[in-house]
Amino acid sequence: MHFSIPETEVRSGENGSTYVAYNIHVNGVLHCRVRYSQLLGLHEQMKKEYGSNVVPSFPPKKIFTLTPTEVEQRRDHLEKYMQAVRQDPLLGASESFNSFLRKAQQETQQIPTEEVALDVCLSNGQKVTVNVLSSDQTEDVLDVVATKLDLPEDLVAYFSLFLVREGEEGGLTLVRKLQEFELPYVSITSLHSSDFHILLRKSYWDMAYDADVMDNRVGLNLLYAQTVADVERGWILVNKDQRRQLKSLQEKGSKKEFIHLGQTLKYYGYVKFDPCATDFPEQGCQVMVGAGNNELNFHVKLPNHQMKEGSFKVTRMRCWRVTSSQVPIANGADGPSPSAKCDVKLELAFEYLMSKDRLRWVTISSQQAIMMSICLQSMVDELMVKKSGGGIKKMLRKRHNGTGTARGPDGQQAVKSPPLLDSPEQSCEQIIKLSTKLSSASLRGTGGSNPAGDAAAGHFHGNYAFEGIGDEDL
Structure with a gap:
């Protein structure tokens, strides 16, 4: 994941005073706005948990109001700090770091914690509506979706939630895989666009794992729907004869045979x-x-x-x-x-x-x-x-x-x-x-x-x- 702090903002506090907000972007998109004091609190917490020798150095406090040049220097240092933490296998996966980002995302978008209905799309265009908390993280939402679909627990790890944008004529853009440090409901709501959806797709590459998924009825249906969709949008390359064979299997309801034929085609699983x-x-x-x-x-x-x-x-x-x-x-x-x-x-x-x-x-x-x-x-x-x-x-x-x-x-x-x-x-x-x-x-x-x-x-x-x-x- 690419973390950056490309810009700062001067914002008004509750008592009328102003402060500098640092805009944290993930993958080039605004994730949250945070104050220096919030990041300092995260830094102190991680030092307690992992030790000063593990946590990267943090830009020091300043007694006096920062000049524009000093604000820019602090922005640059904080950006490098966030990148270093995320790159560290221990710190980047820590609950301290991820929960901080989730809380900051929710506060930035000003979305209260409450029970909400969230639509998750399947590859065949159907929507699964699940009741979650607005503060539920990605893995929790994925588990709820799996339960709603009756997907066995041991197959949940074969799938992931993706943020996608629907284009013209059935085009699909995979924007990103939803991460452990974000809240899916907040992520999709903050976009304010009906073009974006959350999509459930398989999250592995080796087609040998298809056999595990196809042994289950729900897994088979999900994989079949994705294969059909990938053929229809041209992600899987087919000639006229292959398309005719696929259509025949589709009409017969031969889902496993459809997938097996799909596995032999160019760009299957791409x-x-x-x-x-x-x-x-x-x-x-x-x-x-x-x-x-x-x-x-x-x-x-x-x-x-x-x-x-x-x-x-x-x-x-x-x-x-x-x-x-x-x-x-x-x-x-x-x-x-x-x-x-x-x-x-x-x-x-x-x-x-x-x-x-x-x-x-x-x-x-x-x-x-x-x-x-x-x-x-x-x-x-x-x-x-x-x-x-x-x-x-x-x-x-x-x-x-x-x-x-x-x-x-x-x-x-x-x-x-x-x-x-x-x-x-x-x-x-x-x-x-x-x-x-x-x-x-x-x-x-x-x-x-x-x-x-x-x-x-x-x-x-x-x-x-x-x-x-x-x-x-x-």
Whole structure:
């Protein structure tokens, strides 16, 4: 997850005095407004629980009123503090940190704690209305939805709640996966738009887990509805003959057979993102990005309008990061004023092993950059859990989205990869040989919006599953 404090506000207190509010953004969207004293209280609480040697340093108090320059310095220090806490596997997952963010979100939106009706959409367009508290966190809401659907407890971890935006002609934009530090009712209510919904979708990548889900009637229905929807919106690629077979199975009510056929189709289980821009293979390329099968798939439109397709396997991404920058909104013929509001520009950049001893940064400019990063992290998590013989249920319940780790120097083993940006007719399949020696080391950077080529900038997500190229791959 990408935490930032891009702006401050001078607000009025209860007694008529003024104070500086720090606007905490998550994934480029305002999550809450907090005072310095509130963050200081969080800091002191975490020091008591985890010790001063674990908790990052905090900007000190000031006796006198801060000058504008000092406010900006404090904003920058608080932003780095929040990012450091979130990146720490212990602190970022702590109840102290997450409950602070939930409470701050509720206070910012001024929504009282009360029983409310919340609509959660299914992939087939149906809505499940559940009664929850406005202050219920994401996992609690997911449990209530599962109970309403009669989904067994041992299958709840296979699904997640997503914030989505409905577009024209059935288009769907996955805005983000709802996190443990937010309140779903407050998140959806604060958007004040009927275009946004909360959607229940599966939250794993390996289709081998489909068998677990299909053994249950409710799980089967949910997976079937998602597969049908993904075919209809074009996320799963089908030809005329395959579409005819699918329609026949649909008419017969053969749900398992429909899913089994779907599993053989191109891009089954992929998440598709809105059109965006990339600098690969050259600057100025438009791209459609899909995430699935342990890869990012690119459909690139080159500046000469030629179309190319290729894939970047997650096992060959040494690390990645998300950066944000503020882009002033133009106001009239004179352009943006110094006090103009800003849009947030998000970029995902990953360092990719193109060939033996040749790494290259690839950058994607997209408002869904953090969602892409979360997809990459969850793919790595699955690969590592599968490698260690662990179970998906434990991983999905306890995984800390957005915290990255790095591979150690022993982690290089052979991996086969398709040619990048071959013609769409060529197969992009490959066999992954996971490393038998994978060790971890922390890999962190500092925040910034510097170009991807500057390896010292940004918040890095190192990759446990990174693999080198052996001689047989060359």
